[in-house]
Amino acid sequence: MEHFNAAPEEDLAQALLSCLHSHRWTGRVADHRPYPDLDSLLAAADEAAYDLGWSDLTEALAAEPLPALPPDTYAAAHTALSAAHAAYEARFGHVFVICLDGVSPSETLDRLLEAIRSRLTNDPEEERTVVADELRRLAKERLVGALRDAGNCALDHSGPAPAR
Template sequence: MTPTHLPGPVAIPSLPEQTRDTPGTTAPLQHFNTIPADEIRRTLLTCLHSHRWATRIAAHRPYPDVDSLLAASDEAAYDLTAGDQAEALAGETLPALPADTYGAAHMALGAAHAAYENRFGHVFVICLDGVAPEESLDRVLEGIRSRLANDPEEERVVTAEELRRLAKERLMTLLRGAGNGATSHNGTAPGR
């Protein structure tokens, strides 16, 4: 059975491969700090689809450590305007569900997302950092259902926070690269 795509976009980030966090690893950050500005902006847009956010992160390079980069990411995400948030949401897409996902789950997720998009006028986003792959579908359904009870302003705030968390997780995945461990100054994985 091949993976099935659901109608309509839902931001469910692919779970990062497990990598070993190596204290003191600086090569990914050094690379991040030295990539040409246009290239790093394009790369950053894969973390959060906001030109303002990507430009701001790129403009403040070089970062002395991963914690500083993640703090800058958070600050730039907190400063997103409604238009920036709409731009970021418009760039989110729906990944394939695992092949062993039941058809009823596809229907439930499709119906929940349609209700959410109808109520709030934009895609549903949720960061699944730390959620086991086998629990992700349940977490998404639970998230949509609980957030449907939010009023539009409350949901705008929750959505902005989820976009911030997605950007941070994707940025960490970017820095981990091909088996490189990105760590904070104290040797732990930031954002964990």
């Protein structure tokens, strides 16, 4: 936490944007430093995410990669997932996001397809609520990962955190 609290603003902003690409969220999390511990940081990150409006979430969604499949996934699965993503984007106008924290690689494909198919039945307002929750979960997961990966380097990342 010392490194996070002492990181230069520009470096911290870059690292936070890799967790959730929302300038409003990044500013809120950075502005409340110093944090006494990880739980306090995660609570602040969660609170800042709850305060985001749809335009902030749209900004974050624009930078989100599609959820990745394990490298050994067969071609037909990629085709099925691409078709599901296309149907989702046609219905809601943005990429599908899901936090797969704790899902084993062998379950990733089934979980993704099940979630997309299920969420395609949501009305747009209901889906916005689900999307906001998934983005909050992704941000917290990525923030924990960034802190873990940083070790003794104050959140020095050269690229965005991986989607899960």
